[in-house]
């Protein structure tokens with residue numbers, strides 16, 4: 001692989017080198033119109049299809065970079081994040097990470113019958129925080145989630161937006177070196193978007209790396225310095241946000257939001 005970091009003053013945090021990710025599906029192959037039911041059954045039972053979700057993607061991310069991932073539905077964005085998080089094996093290629101790579105989503109650990117309070121503890125433990133760290137960061141998590149008295153109610157009573165806020169607050173409390181966010185910000189209101197933008201900026205300021213998947217071009221524009229554009233599993237553009245979004249708008253005919261000021265964290 002060519003040294004993509006040559007000449008860059010930034011330290012690499014993540015190297016994705018010619019990564020391919022495949023899914024195997026069973027019995028889902030399309031048959032010609034008019035095929036008999038017996039042939040449909042025969043083909044269904046034994047058919048195995050391979051979905052080439054990510055095909056030869058390479059890029060280098062750096063400490064202190066916030067990178068947006070854009071592309072049409074099914075272009076491979078979530079699959080790429082899951083492979084980086086180690087949740088999916090690569091069929092080919094390698095991924096190197098300097099530090100912990102965490103995919104936002106403590107869903108698996110959270111329990112709908114427990115209160116938000118209890119889930120903060122549960123989720124934080126699942127992310128590897130010690131009880132002392134949880135005590136230290138508890139108020140911060142509550143503040144960022146901003147769900148008021150709902151904190152004392154079981155999560156099953158939450159709207160999807162409230163659940164997203166709490167998950168975001170818990171996940172970012174672990175301050176991972178590489179934080180990957182998959183559309184988690186989409187359900188929040190304007191205030192939550194601003195708060196989460198500030199938290200993303202804070203992580204980046206402390207030399208973390210953020211990878212953010214979103215269909216919201218305004219979110220991408222306000223939170224990311226750089227954008228990777230995936231199309232049918234391939235990386236078709238990688239560059240500064242404004243340039244890639246412009247190219248995306250030109251080539252897809254989809255309008256992208258006008259620039260808005262990026263959230264700033266206060267300088268202490």
Ligand SMILES: Nc1ncnc2c1ncn2[C@@H]1O[C@H](COP(=O)(O)OP(=O)(O)OP(=O)(O)O)[C@@H](O)[C@H]1O
Nearest residue numbers: 023025051053071072073074075076077078079080
């Ligand atoms: N578990 C799975 N089994 C089989 N195929 C899958 C599976 N998950 C995703 N795919 C396929 O892999 C491809 C990439 O999907 P992926 O979810 O990564 O795309 P995406 O860009 O995140 O899409 P979206 O914007 O809709 O969330 C698609 O063709 C999808 O149908």
